Amino acid sequence: MDFITFENVEREYHIGNTIIKAVDRISFTLSKGTFNVVLGQSGAGKTTVLNMLGGMDSCTAGRIIVNDKEISGMSEYELTEYRRTQIGFVFQFYNLVPNLTALENVQLAEEIAPDPLDAREMLQRVGLEKRMNNFPSQLSGGEQQRVSIARALAKNPQIVLCDEPTGALDSETGRMVLRLIRDVSNDLDKTVIIVTHNVPISEMAQTVLHMRDGKIAKTEFHKFPKNVEEIIW
Numbered sequence: 001m002d003f004i005t006f007e008n009v010e011r012e013y014h015i016g017n018t019i020i021k022a023v024d025r026i027s028f029t030l031s032k033g034t035f036n037v038v039l040g041q042s043g044a045g046k047t048t049v050l051n052m053l054g055g056m057d058s059c060t061a062g063r064i065i066v067n068d069k070e071i072s073g074m075s076e077y078e079l080t081e082y083r084r085t086q087i088g089f090v091f092q093f094y095n096l097v098p099n100l101t102a103l104e105n106v107q108l109a110e111e112i113a114p115d116p117l118d119a120r121e122m123l124q125r126v127g128l129e130k131r132m133n134n135f136p137s138q139l140s141g142g143e144q145q146r147v148s149i150a151r152a153l154a155k156n157p158q159i160v161l162c163d164e165p166t167g168a169l170d171s172e173t174g175r176m177v178l179r180l181i182r183d184v185s186n187d188l189d190k191t192v193i194i195v196t197h198n199v200p201i202s203e204m205a206q207t208v209l210h211m212r213d214g215k216i217a218k219t220e221f222h223k224f225p226k227n228v229e230e231i232i233w
């Protein structure tokens, strides 16, 4: 069943007299609990799609429906609720709070979400049970990204949005982070959308949306997505 639907979605930006169509009338659907990739080169419109889906940006035409609710028609208040309860974010540069420990960073999610998962348990899941009391500056890039995954999951969101989650990591660490995102989202039945320009990563996805110039140039479905071990980049 369709869990996420984009119907003729457009996002225009006006700069002086210039109109930029960051996203140009795209339509797609994604099912619940699936692992998906939005692929495309710089400027293709990937982050704009992610931001609209995450309720951080709004469309200028079309409709976005998530779990039977139209988010494109929501008020600011409703959007804040939506972000708080339904969405977990993982960013390229982790966005951890530097003066909070790993545990405290994950506990932030517990404070804002209505039905959070246990912060310590999430840190255990990502293999950081021994590093809970470390500050971000005491952790490697891969460890910081694992904290940010634990934080995203601790909100217990329906959807996990990841913007170039391996962009700042070496390939071995990136692989470990991808394996983690896929395993925990499988176990916890989360719908994952990863934005990347890294083509091999898309082989792990059930659905791949190829974006070019604000449009979906091609949609690929993998009945048997690859394991991260089979991917080379």
Ligand SMILES: Nc1ncnc2c1ncn2[C@@H]1O[C@H](COP(=O)(O)OP(=O)(O)OP(=O)(O)O)[C@@H](O)[C@H]1O
Pocket: 013, 014, 015, 020, 021, 022, 023, 040, 041, 042, 043, 044, 045, 046, 047, 048, 049, 197
């Ligand atoms: N706030 C904004 N104001 C004006 N133009 C914008 C804005 N946000 C994005 N754009 C433009 O929209 C287009 C799509 O941007 P977007 O960030 O979605 O691309 P992307 O595929 O994520 O690229 P990258 O991989 O470089 O992050 C680009 O041409 C960008 O310059």
